[in-house]
Structure formats: C-alpha cells, structure tokens
Amino acid sequence: MFNSVMIKMLLKGSVQTLYVSIISSVVAYLIGLPLGILLVTTEKDGLTPVTWLNKFLGVIINLLRSVPFLILVLVVQPFTRLIIGTPLGPKASIVPLVIASAPYIARLVESSIKEIDRGAIEAAQSMGASPFQIIYKVMLPEAKPSLIVGSAIAVTTIVGYSAMTGIVGGGGLGDIAIRYGLYKYQYDVMLITVVLLVIIVQIIQEVGTRMAKNMDKRTR
Amino acid sequence: MSELDPIIKIEDLSKSFTGTTGEVIEVLKDINLEIYRGDIFGIIGMSGAGKSTLVRCINFLEKPDAGKVLFDGKDLSSLSDKELYRVRQSMGMIFQQFNLLMQRTALDNVCFPLEIAGIRKKEAREKARGLLELVGIPDKLQAYPSQLSGGQRQRVAIARALATDPKILLCDEATSALDPSTTRGVLELLSDINQRLGVTIVVITHEMAVVEGICKKVAIIDQHHIAETGYVDEVFSRPKSQAAKRLFYPDDAKINSFVGSRCCRIVFDGSSSFEPVIADMVLKFRTTVNIIFADTQNIGGKAFGQIVIQLPQDNMTAEKMMDYLKSKDLSVEEVKEFV
Ligand SMILES: Nc1ncnc2c1ncn2[C@@H]1O[C@H](COP(=O)(O)OP(=O)(O)OP(=O)(O)O)[C@@H](O)[C@H]1O
Numbered sequence: 001m002f003n004s005v006m007i008k009m010l011l012k013g014s015v016q017t018l019y020v021s022i023i024s025s026v027v028a029y030l031i032g033l034p035l036g037i038l039l040v041t042t043e044k045d046g047l048t049p050v051t052w053l054n055k056f057l058g059v060i061i062n063l064l065r066s067v068p069f070l071i072l073v074l075v076v077q078p079f080t081r082l083i084i085g086t087p088l089g090p091k092a093s094i095v096p097l098v099i100a101s102a103p104y105i106a107r108l109v110e111s112s113i114k115e116i117d118r119g120a121i122e123a124a125q126s127m128g129a130s131p132f133q134i135i136y137k138v139m140l141p142e143a144k145p146s147l148i149v150g151s152a153i154a155v156t157t158i159v160g161y162s163a164m165t166g167i168v169g170g171g172g173l174g175d176i177a178i179r180y181g182l183y184k185y186q187y188d189v190m191l192i193t194v195v196l197l198v199i200i201v202q203i204i205q206e207v208g209t210r211m212a213k214n215m216d217k218r219t220r
Numbered sequence: 221m222s223e224l225d226p227i228i229k230i231e232d233l234s235k236s237f238t239g240t241t242g243e244v245i246e247v248l249k250d251i252n253l254e255i256y257r258g259d260i261f262g263i264i265g266m267s268g269a270g271k272s273t274l275v276r277c278i279n280f281l282e283k284p285d286a287g288k289v290l291f292d293g294k295d296l297s298s299l300s301d302k303e304l305y306r307v308r309q310s311m312g313m314i315f316q317q318f319n320l321l322m323q324r325t326a327l328d329n330v331c332f333p334l335e336i337a338g339i340r341k342k343e344a345r346e347k348a349r350g351l352l353e354l355v356g357i358p359d360k361l362q363a364y365p366s367q368l369s370g371g372q373r374q375r376v377a378i379a380r381a382l383a384t385d386p387k388i389l390l391c392d393e394a395t396s397a398l399d400p401s402t403t404r405g406v407l408e409l410l411s412d413i414n415q416r417l418g419v420t421i422v423v424i425t426h427e428m429a430v431v432e433g434i435c436k437k438v439a440i441i442d443q444h445h446i447a448e449t450g451y452v453d454e455v456f457s458r459p460k461s462q463a464a465k466r467l468f469y470p471d472d473a474k475i476n477s478f479v480g481s482r483c484c485r486i487v488f489d490g491s492s493s494f495e496p497v498i499a500d501m502v503l504k505f506r507t508t509v510n511i512i513f514a515d516t517q518n519i520g521g522k523a524f525g526q527i528v529i530q531l532p533q534d535n536m537t538a539e540k541m542m543d544y545l546k547s548k549d550l551s552v553e554e555v556k557e558f559v
C-alpha cells in the first residue's frame with residue numbers, strides 16, 4: 001500500500017504543513033512582535049507608560065488565548081472567507097492560525113524582553129537614547145537568544161495547530177491523518193503522519209535551541 | 221554662562237514615591253546643592269538615604285516633584301524630551317552593576333552611546349579604541365562582558381560613559397561591587413580622568429574611604445536632607461552635623477567606653493604620607509599611648525583615615541604629645557566634645 005502515490009502524498013503533505021506553518025509564523029510574528037514590545041513599554045514602569053492601553057491589550061490577548069483552537073477555526077470562518085475567498089483549504093487555515101498564535105507570540109516576546117536586565121535599559125536612558133532606540137538597540141538585541149528560543153516554541157506550536165486544521169480541509173499532514181485515519185481506518189498512514197510531524201517539530205526545536213545557544217554571549 | 225558658575229545647581233528639590241500600598245515615601249526634601257566645574261564631588265549617606273534617587277534626578281532619569289535642576293545653566297524641567305536626550309549625551313553615568321550590554325563586545329559597548337548620538341561607525345570605533353586604551357584595557361576590545369572581571373567591566377563602563385565627551389560623570393556606587401584593590405584602581409582612574417580631561421565627577425557612595433580617596437568636596441545626605449556640605453578635609457576633621465559624626469564613627473560605643481581619660485583623635489586627610497607618627501611619638505616621649513580606634517588606609521601613598529588614642533594621665537605629657545602631633549601637620553582634637 002505504500003506505493004509511490006502514497007509517498008508522494010505524504011511528501012506533499014509535509015511540504016504543505018511546513019508552508020502553512022511558516023507563512024502563519026511570519027504573519028503572526030509581524031503582529032505578535034510589536035504587540036509584545038508594546039506590552040512591555042506601555043507598562044506602569046515601562047519606557048512609555050500607557051496604563052489603559054496595557055490593560056486593554058492584556059485583556060484582548062487573554063481572551064483570544066482562552067478560546068480553544070478548533071472553536072476559533074469555526075468561529076472565524078466568515079472572516080476567513082472574506083479575506084481569502086474560501087473558508088477551506090491550506091491557505092484558509094493561515095487565518096485562524098495567525099489569530100490564535102499572534103497573542104501567544106506577544107506573550108512570549110513580552111517575557112523574553114522582561115528577562116533582560118533593567119540596568120542596561122537605564123544605562124541607555126542615561127546616554128540619551130530615545131524609547132525607539134532603546135527598543136531596537138537594547139531590548140531586541142539583548143533579548144535575541146531568548147527570542148529565538150521563543151520562536152522555536154511558537155513555530156512548533158503552530159505546526160501542531162496546523163495539523164488540527166485538517167478538520168476543515170486545511171491540507172498538510174493533519175488533513176491526511178484525518179482523511180485516512182479517521183474516515184478510512186488506515187491507521188498505519190495516520191501513524192506515519194504523526195511520525196513526520198514529530199520529526200518536523202524536533203528539527204525546528206533543535207535548530208532554534210542551538211542557534212540561541214551559539215549566539216548568546218552571556219555564558220562562556 | 222561663566223566658567224565659574226556651577227555646572228550643576230540643584231534648588232529646593234523634593235522627590236517622593238508612591239509605595240505598593242499607596243503610601244507616600246518621602247525620599248528627598250528641599251535639597252540644595254552646587255557642583256562646580258572640574259571638581260570631584262562626593263555624595264555620601266547611609267543605605268536608603270536617597271543617594272541614587274538624587275543622582276538620577278541630576279540627569280532627570282527621575283523627575284523631581286518640586287524644585288529645579290540646572291545643568292550648565294539650563295533648567296532641565298523646561299526641556300522637551302528630544303532636548304533632554306541631547307543634554308544627557310553630555311552627562312556620562314556609571315553604575316554599581318556596570319550595566320553593560322551583554323551581547324556586545326567591549327568595543328561595541330563603547331560605540332553604543334556614539335551610535336545613539338548619530339556618529340558614523342568608523343569614527344565611533346576609532347574613538348572607542350582610544351578610550352579603551354585610556355582606561356587601561358586596550359587588549360580587551362573584542363571580549364564580551366561575561367569574559368571580563370568586575371574591574372575590567374567597570375573600566376569598559378567608564379570608557380562608554382566618556383565616549384560622548386561628557387562635561388560631567390555621575391558615578392552611582394561605582395566601586396561597591398569591587399574588592400579593595402580593584403576599587404583603588406578604579407578610583408585612581410577616575411581621579412586621573414578628572415585631571416586629564418577636566419571632567420566634573422559626582423561620586424555617590426556609602427563608603428567614607430571613597431570620599432577621602434578622591435573627592436574635593438562632599439555632601440552628606442541624611443534623613444532626606446543635605447546635613448552638611450563642604451571641602452572634604454574640613455568636613456572630615458571638623459564635622460558639624462550629627463550625621464557626619466555618625467558616619468565617621470560608625471561605632472561610637474567604642475569611643476564612649478573610654479570616657480574619663482583623655483583621648484584625642486588624629487585625622488589623616490591625605491596631606492601627609494604614611495609615616496609611623498605614633499611610633500615616633502612614643503619613642504620621643506618614652507611614654508606609651510593606647511590606640512583605641514584606628515581606621516586608616518593607604519591610598520596612592522597618602523594616609524587617609526583616623527586614629528583615636530588614649531593619652532597618658534599626666535597632663536603635661538598629654539599636652540606635649542598633642543603639640544607634637546599638631547607640629548606634624550595633622551588635625552588633632554580631643555574627643556571629649558564628641559561624648
Ligand atoms: N521607584 C521607587 N518606588 C518606590 N520607592 C523607591 C523607588 N526608588 C527608590 N525608592 C525608595 O527611596 C529610598 C531611597 O532609595 P535610593 O535608592 O535613592 O537610596 P540609596 O541612598 O541609593 O541607597 P543604597 O545605598 O542602598 O543604594 C528607599 O527607601 C527606596 O525604597
């Protein structure tokens with residue numbers, strides 16, 4: 001049964017999963033990274049305190065994060081159709097993936113930036129750095145190793161979620177697992193998709209961890 | 221703006237914080253201070269006295285609740301954010317914990333304030349290299365802070381603070397995380413920078429030895445106020461305020477227990493070099509004295525600190541001994557008044 005057609009399909013599924021995950025990650029970071037920075041800077045003791053905005057963002061993020069992903073996929077279907085044209089398929093799955101992961105990424109970014117020593121920021125302030133300069137010359141570079149670790153966590157989580165979008169024909173390995181495993185009782189195919197997902201997650205995690213370790217100058 | 225006007229003038233400055241439970245924490249009250257160009261000015265006080273808050277008010281990292289800070293004649297509260305950033309570029313600051321950027325090399329750390337000021341990269345690197353040479357670590361350009369010792373890190377921080385040619389250097393407990401010999405090295409460097417570059421230096425510390433070591437003038441901060449201010453040798457040999465006395469005799473029980481017999485306090489203010497004064501005196505008068513309290517150190521070959529001795533019962537000899545010590549250009553006083 002593992003003929004070339006099946007192998008081709010699994011390969012295509014893997015590529016599709018990667019493609020959907022990467023596009024979703026990029027878009028989610030475009031939203032989540034600035035949001036995370038904003039969470040830090042608008043805090044009470046932050047660079048540019050705006051307490052109401054901070055509270056507002058916090059509530060929105062917590063709200064989005066507490067909606068179960070499968071429910072989110074269904075709820076945002078009308079919105080997905082509006083921007084992608086269809087609520088089904090790999091492209092369409094990017095929309096709920098971004099909506100679910102951007103708030104998660106914002107929290108990851110927030111905690112990475114908060115890890116850095118306040119003293120370094122104070123020193124930059126004493127040299128007359130503007131808040132903007134402090135963000136891109138102190139906060140981001142100093143938090144870089146931690147941000148990379150965070151992004152490995154975020155991307156692997158997105159890979160996992162992308163498999164769930166198989167339920168709405170989201171394409172990729174999750175789609176294959178549901179079609180063959182759930183509907184056709186071909187558990188061996190399902191098992192292979194799971195193994196492939198595990199391998200993808202492992203590789204991303206490993207690469208992220210190593211990159212972070214190699215670039216971090218705090219140790220050694 | 222005359223060269224003789226103070227570079228920093230603080231007028232009726234007050235600052236308080238709101239605590240976690242909403243209570244008001246008064247930290248500074250009606251502070252008045254003038255710091256003149258080229259001086260090394262010490263601000264000393266117990267932990268929690270508000271020293272860090274005061275120094276952070278000088279570069280407006282902390283905005284005072286009331287009062288003014290004039291830098292080079294400019295009222296800092298009248299400046300826009302942008303103008304304030306520019307003014308801060310002419311004030312360097314160093315910290316107890318060094319506060320270097322951990323992901324940048326020593327060289328790039330020193331380049332940092334130049335990048336902020338918009339200096340071109342090549343020029344910045346050139347300057348940074350010269351500064352790291354000036355602070356005595358020309359061989360550590362490419363080292364990351366984690367690869368440097370505490371003393372070396374503070375030198376990088378000093379080079380960084382000097383990068384934009386500041387008129388003033390603010391040092392908040394700059395040597396408190398260092399061991400005594402490293403402390404001496406860093407203090408000597410600061411004093412050298414003051415002389416060579418003419419940079420005014422403000423030294424915040426809780427250690428008397430630091431003030432004695434390099435400061436010309438000192439302000440004692442106590443109970444939210446400036447208790448006393450003046451030339452170091454004057455304040456040190458004739459302290460007027462209770463706060464100053466408390467600082468100089470951290471343990472006054474030691475001295476109180478000798479009430480009754482005549483004691484005298486000898487102050488070494490750095491004007492004499494380390495000579496065995498007491499030993500010479502004992503030999504000359506062939507009478508022993510009791511050393512009750514001693515806290516002296518040798519900084520750059522000069523004697524700093526104080527010794528309290530118990531004089532012989534015989535009044536004649538005691539007087540003669542006092543005269544002898546005075547003839548050695550030491551500040552000598554009986555400590556009865558202290559009791
Ligand atoms: N941001 C703040 N919020 C609330 N209280 C503060 C804040 N900053 C300082 N304080 C309080 O102000 C007082 C003075 O603090 P400051 O750091 O100026 O003291 P210090 O003289 O520098 O002490 P140390 O020698 O321990 O560094 C302390 O009681 C401290 O708790």
Ligand SMILES: [Mg+2]
Pocket residue numbers: 271272273392393
């Ligand atoms: Mg302090």
